[in-house]
Amino acid sequence: MxxxxxxxxxxxxxxxxxxxxxxxxxxxxxxxxxxxxxxxxxxxxxxxxxxxxxxxxxxxxxxxxxxxxxxxxxxxxxxxxxxxxxxxxxxxxxxxxxxxxxxxxxxxxxxxxxxxxxxxxxxxxxxxxxxxxxxxxxxxxxxxxxxEFSLGSKWIYLLKDVMPDLMRVAVMFNPDASPQAKFFMAVIEVEAPSLGVQVIPMPVRAFADIEPALASFAGQPNNALILPPDPFLTLHISLIADLVGRYRLPAIGSIPNFARYGGLMAYGNTxxxxxxxxxxxxxxxxxxxxxxxxxLPVQGADIYGLIINLKTAKALGITVPLVVSGQADEVIE
The missing domain is CATH 3.40.50.2300 (Response regulator)
Structure with a gap:
């Protein structure tokens, strides 16, 4: 380029x-x-x-x-x-x-x-x-x-809450564009065993890598996807939302637009x-x-919000418990 x-x-x-x-x-x-x-x-x-x-x-x-x-x-x-x-x-x-x-x-x-x-x-x-x-x-x-890297635990717990039979979670990231991905992965991997969930890294380095990675992973039951903060993924978030819908893959992202574009959930900083x-x-x-x-002290942003797309949940055959939907700051129906 x-x-x-x-x-x-x-x-x-x-x-x-x-x-x-x-x-x-x-x-x-x-x-x-x-x-x-x-x-x-x-x-x-x-x-x-x-x-x-x-x-x-x-x-x-x-x-x-x-x-x-x-x-x-x-x-x-x-x-x-x-x-x-x-x-x-x-x-x-x-x-x-x-x-x-x-x-x-x-x-x-x-x-x-x-x-x-x-x-x-x-x-x-x-x-x-x-x-x-x-x-x-x-x-x-x-x-x-x-x-904060502790968000990793929130993502996997939310997925488990709406998918009690969850067995595998893939974490998509671009290792070249997302130096922070390893920190989110570490938190997710610590939480996963207590939930009976296997964590699978899903590195993608180019636009062309995204669909094959999703297609391969989506073929197994009780799978879900986590999309941590990543500038590469954010650039293609609309496409990713379309693809997880096409492959019927429950997913949670870190930016609000993921759920608004059709992803199952988004939890992150508002x-x-x-x-x-x-x-x-x-x-x-x-x-x-x-x-x-x-x-000059570093200033943080600690206001977080949950968005749930109930239309997507229905299409995936997922019943979102009231205790989860009740936590949502925005519900898309």
Whole structure:
């Protein structure tokens, strides 16, 4: 895949590409921010996250094209792109970098130990070794976490609650795009024996791997699927929801849209990512004004919600117990 080397200046309505020559005419006093985004620049949701970040900066007095220059790269859940763009952004000598998701933060972290970095949508940064502690991050990283690894136990228990005869659970993840997957797997594997459930890793590294993996696993009775947070899976979540429906495979995901697209359940953080990007602007502002990342505590997002698609449950022949549906924040019928 060829690298896109365009530089972006972002307006309130979204990400608009400006010619490189115009960007080169920024005043000397302009500060520079590098942004490594998850997903693709063609996805409206991801563009809205970036717009929220820029809007937050504007509300704090930073104007793109005047006091601020923003260089944006999109990794699209691809580890090779994330690594290449991390090096490219560091080479632009930014004053601070915004890194979205664990994959992008991992690559940025490998590329620099000195440039200040603010992260968003990262699972348990202490457990993953990005920061020393929540209150005192130390080093050059701080930001906003999104998931706790203990979610792994909730997913498997929810599946067992709606499928008492559950025997096998596959956990789909892209090992290249999801460095945090091993932590979720560890939690799930600890809980599974007490429930009489076998855990099966389902690594997928490319779009073409998804359907064959699901088709092979779905052929056995009493099977279910877990989809942990993974930028690659998120990029294809609509397709995955369609496929688990086609292969009649009960599944639970970590993002709300999985259940809304037709998956059986979704349980995860209900914080809007746009809000985290907007909050990240306050940390970037403070760093540009002289604060150190080590002085800014990591902020967590601990609001979780359950969505159950009863229409999908009916199609799968699953009767969701009232004690489970009663816990749901949203029920799709």
């Amino acid at each position: 060829p690298m896109r080397r365009r530089e972006f200046i972002v307006g309130l309505g979204g990400a608009a590409a400006w010619p490189g020559a115009v960007l080169g005419q920024q005043p000397n006093q302009a500060r520079r921010i590098g942004v490594l985004m998850q997903g693709s620049e063609t996805e409206p949701d991801y563009r809205s996250y970036l717009a929220a970040f820029v809007q937050g900066l504007r509300q704090l007095g930073w104007i793109e094209g005047q006091s601020l220059r923003i260089d944006v790269r999109w990794s699209a859940g691809d580890a090779k792109l994330a690594r290449a763009y991390s090096a490219e952004l560091i080479g632009l000598m930014p004053d601070v970098i915004l890194a979205a998701t664990t994959l992008n933060l991992t690559m940025i972290h490998e590329a620099t130990s000195t440039v200040p970095v603010v992260f968003v949508a990262v699972a348990d940064p202490v457990k993953q070794g990005f920061v020393a502690s929540i209150r005192q991050p130390a080093g050059n990283l701080t930001g906003f976490s999104l998931f 914080v809007k990512l746009a809000d985290q990007f907007r909050q990240a602007a306050t940390y970037v502002d403070r760093i540009l004004k002289g604060s150190k990342p080590s002085d």
